[in-house]
C-alpha cells in the first residue's frame with residue numbers, strides 16, 4: 699500500500715532532530731556538573747580501611763565481601779588459613795564473581811569465566827587475573843590497598 703502523504707512532516711522530523719540534540723547536550727552538561735560536584739564519582743579507591751574484627755572469624759575456604767569503592771571486594775580465607783583480598787570483578791566485562799567453595803575457584807556467571815583460588819584466570823573469556831590487594835593490619839584496622847600503595851594512618 700502506498701501512502702499519499704508521509705506520516706512524518708518536515709516539522710516533526712526537524713523538531714525531533716533538534717530535541718535529540720538538546721537532550722544530548724543537556725546530558726553532557728549534567729555529567730560534567732556531577733563530575734565537578736563529586737570528583738570521586740566512578741573512581742576506585744587506592745585503599746579502604748575496615749574493622750579487623752569484622753573479618754577475623756570467617757571460616758576457612760570462604761569469602762566475605764567488602765565495599766571497594768562502588769565495586770565488590772572479596773576477603774578470602776583459603777583452606778590452609780592464609781588470607782587474600784581480591785577485587786571481585788571479572789576482568790572480562792566487569793561482572794561480579796562468586797566463590798565456589800566446592801571447586802575452590804571463583805566463577806563469573808556472565809560468560810562462564812573461571813579463576814583459581816589465587817585469582818588467576820583459568821577458563822572462559824577473562825583475559826587477566828583478578829586484581830589482588832595488599833592486606834595490612836594496624837591495631838584494630840584492616841587496611842586493604844592496591845599493590846604498591848603505602849597507607850600511613852595518622853598517629854593518635
Ligand code: FES
Pocket residue numbers: 788789790791792793806807808809810811822823824
Ligand atoms: S564478564 Fe566475566 S566472563 Fe565475561
